[in-house]
Amino acid sequence: xxxxxxxxxxxxxxxxxxxxxxxxxxxxxxxxxxxxxxxxxxxxxxxxxxxxxxxxxxxxxxxxxxxxxxxxxxxxxxxxxxxxxxxxxxxxxxxxxxxxxxxxxxxxxxxxxxxxxxxxxxxxxxxxxxxxxxxxxxxxxxxxxxxxxxxxxxxxxxxxxxxxxxxxxxxxxxxxxxxxxxxxxxxxxxxxxxxxxxxxxxxxxxxxxxxxxxxxxxxxxxxxxxxxxxxxxxxxxxxxxxxxxxxxxxxxxxxxxxxxxxxxxxxxxxxxxxxxxxxxxxxxxxxxxxxxxxxxxxxxxxxxxxxxxxxxxxxxxxxxxxxxxxxxxxxxxxxxxxxxxxxxxxxxxxxxxxxxxxxxxxxxxxxxx
Ligand SMILES: Cc1ncc(COP(=O)(O)O)c(C=O)c1O
Numbered sequence: 001x002x003x004x005x006x007x008x009x010x011x012x013x014x015x016x017x018x019x020x021x022x023x024x025x026x027x028x029x030x031x032x033x034x035x036x037x038x039x040x041x042x043x044x045x046x047x048x049x050x051x052x053x054x055x056x057x058x059x060x061x062x063x064x065x066x067x068x069x070x071x072x073x074x075x076x077x078x079x080x081x082x083x084x085x086x087x088x089x090x091x092x093x094x095x096x097x098x099x100x101x102x103x104x105x106x107x108x109x110x111x112x113x114x115x116x117x118x119x120x121x122x123x124x125x126x127x128x129x130x131x132x133x134x135x136x137x138x139x140x141x142x143x144x145x146x147x148x149x150x151x152x153x154x155x156x157x158x159x160x161x162x163x164x165x166x167x168x169x170x171x172x173x174x175x176x177x178x179x180x181x182x183x184x185x186x187x188x189x190x191x192x193x194x195x196x197x198x199x200x201x202x203x204x205x206x207x208x209x210x211x212x213x214x215x216x217x218x219x220x221x222x223x224x225x226x227x228x229x230x231x232x233x234x235x236x237x238x239x240x241x242x243x244x245x246x247x248x249x250x251x252x253x254x255x256x257x258x259x260x261x262x263x264x265x266x267x268x269x270x271x272x273x274x275x276x277x278x279x280x281x282x283x284x285x286x287x288x289x290x291x292x293x294x295x296x297x298x299x300x301x302x303x304x305x306x307x308x309x310x311x312x313x314x315x316x317x318x319x320x321x322x323x324x325x326x327x328x329x330x331x332x333x334x335x336x337x338x339x340x341x342x343x344x345x346x347x348x349x350x351x352x353x354x355x356x357x358x359x360x361x362x363x364x365x366x367x368x369x
Contacts, residue, residue, distance in 0.1 A: 013130040018042040018062035031140040034176040036316065037148065041135035045127040045172040049117055055170075058123070060130045063173065069158040073165045079155035080210040081110040084315045085272075086146040086177075087132045087368065089139045090356045095132050095147075097366045098354045100125055102272045106208060107151060113207040115164040116153055124151060131172045132368040144179040148316070180316040181229060186339045187323025188312065190245065191223035192232045192295055194328060198243065198267070200236035205243075205267035216246045228326055230312065234295060235267065241292045243267055248317045249274040252298070253309035253342045258287040273313040273350070279362060280349045286342070298325065302332045309340030311347075319347035 021042040022030070030039045040063060047058040073079050085103045087095050104125055108118035128149050139147045151172045155165035181188055196219040199205025204212055216231065223231040223246075230248070235241040243262055244250055249271040252260045259281050264270055281288045301307035302325070310322040323337030352358035353365065 013045060013058045013060055013126060015060045015130065015134060016062070017134070020062070027138065031138070031142075031145070031176055033142075034140055034145070034178050035182070036177045036180050037175050039138075039176045041131075041138040041147070041174040041176065043131065043134040043174070045131050047119070047123060047127065047170045049168040049170065051166045055117070055119065055123060058127065060127075060134050066169070068156060071158040071160055073155040073157055073159070076160065077155070077162070078209070078211040078214070079114055079116065079165060080152065081107065081114055081116065082150060082152035082208055082210065083107045083110075084208075085128065085149050085151075086315055086354070087128075087136070087139060087149060087174075088146050088355050089141065090367070092356075095136045095139060095368045096354075096356065097128060097132065097149075097368060099272050099276065099364045100128055100366055102275070103128075103151070106270060106272070107153075110207040110209060111153060113204060114209050116155065116168060119153065119170055127151065127170070127172050129366075129368050131174050135174050136368070138174065138176045140176050140178065142178060146177055148175045148177045149173075150175065177316075180318075181320055183229065185323065185337065187321040187334075187337050188229040189227070189324035189326060190230045190232045190312075190322055191226045191228035192234065192325060192327040193219040193222055194234070194239065195219070195222070196233070197236040197239070198233040198246070201266055203236075203267065206264070206269055208269060213247070220246045226326055228324075232295075232325070240294045240296065242295055242298060244269065244271075245312050248312040248314035248320070250322070251277065251311050251313060252293060252301075252307055253311075253340060254301070255306050255308050256287075257342065258289065259342065260289045260291055260293055262292060263290040271314055273315060273318070276350060276364065277313055277319070277346050280346055281342075283361070284345065284349070295327070299332050302334050308335055309343045310334050311340075311343045319343060319350060 044063045045060045049055050083103045104121035111118040153170045156167040157165045219231045230245045233243045278288050312320045321339045321343045
């Protein structure tokens with residue numbers, strides 16, 4: 001069945017254009033300073049699933065509200081997964097996606113972890129391409145602007161029993177975005193939570209499922225109350241190994257120019273940006289280690305000067321330097337709260353490929369025509 005649907009969609013998902021698109025002048029006004037995740041486009045993609053028909057009824061239509069039964073499992077048991085990826089304007093006016101195949105693979109893995117039917121990767125790719133085609137005018141022309149695509153899958157149906165659903169909705173919405181962090185400082189500050197953990201071995205940490213994020217909000221709230229931008233999570237067992245931020249992976253840069261990031265041990269999201277930066281750093285001849293790093297070591301190295309830079313990375317945050325680390329017993333600074341040289345080089349190397357300002361030696365960019 002899945003193959004039949006794919007046959008029907010690979011030459012293009014049916015497109016029913018919105019009969020009430022946002023007027024051009026209004027859209028232009030919204031795109032001047034869209035912020036993050038507040039400005040939505042005219043359309044959405046949808047594909048439905050049930051046991052009998054498999055994935056079916058793919059379409060791109062006007063963005064609209066869902067009607068759901070109040071006993072839909074997603075509302076009770078959070079059987080939900082999502083992805084986050086960006087489309088960029090090309091220098092020649094076209095649009096391109098960055099490593100969408102990596103998001104498609106991760107989405108399928110998240111689905112399996114959450115007992116959901118994996119969406120065939122080619123259907124995922126076709127749905128995001130179709131959305132970029134439908135709403136490409138929504139990509140801001142600003143330097144940091146892009147179209148953030150949010151594919152997601154929810155369990156639908158009407159029952160309260162503890163089992164996986166047999167009905168699912170996959171959809172893609174899109175949001176015109178600028179930069180994620182708005183502050184005037186070149187760096188962000190992070191709060192190391194001791195009270196909360198994000199993920200434990202055997203849990204859902206490496207799946208991109210809504211529950212991980214719901215569980216991290218209280219810790220993010222703690223960070224904000226502490227005057228910080230983001231929360232850092234430590235491992236669940238020893239409560240000392242740095243894992244990741246609420247929605248970003250983390251890297252450390254040392255005085256010898258080497259780079260380190262926590263290993264993918266089952267509790268950390270396999271970030272596409274993380275993977276890309278490891279490759280780019282190695283291309284630059286830097287030594288990259290995927291090894292555990294403790295919070296005590298982070299503090300000691302920052303204070304001794306062995307650690308020169310630290311940064312957070314992700315689709316939304318791109319590469320954002322970390323300047324200040326706060327925890328219950330005090331805080332320490334990194335690199336004089338300025339953007340470090342290697343952070344800056346890595347960021348430019350990545351962004352230039354994403355935006356078509358530099359060659360793409362790894363074939364990461366997929367043009368959407
Ligand atoms: C928990 C978490 N870690 C890391 C990342 C970075 O992943 P990516 O680079 O694929 O956006 C994200 C963002 O999606 C995230 O939510």
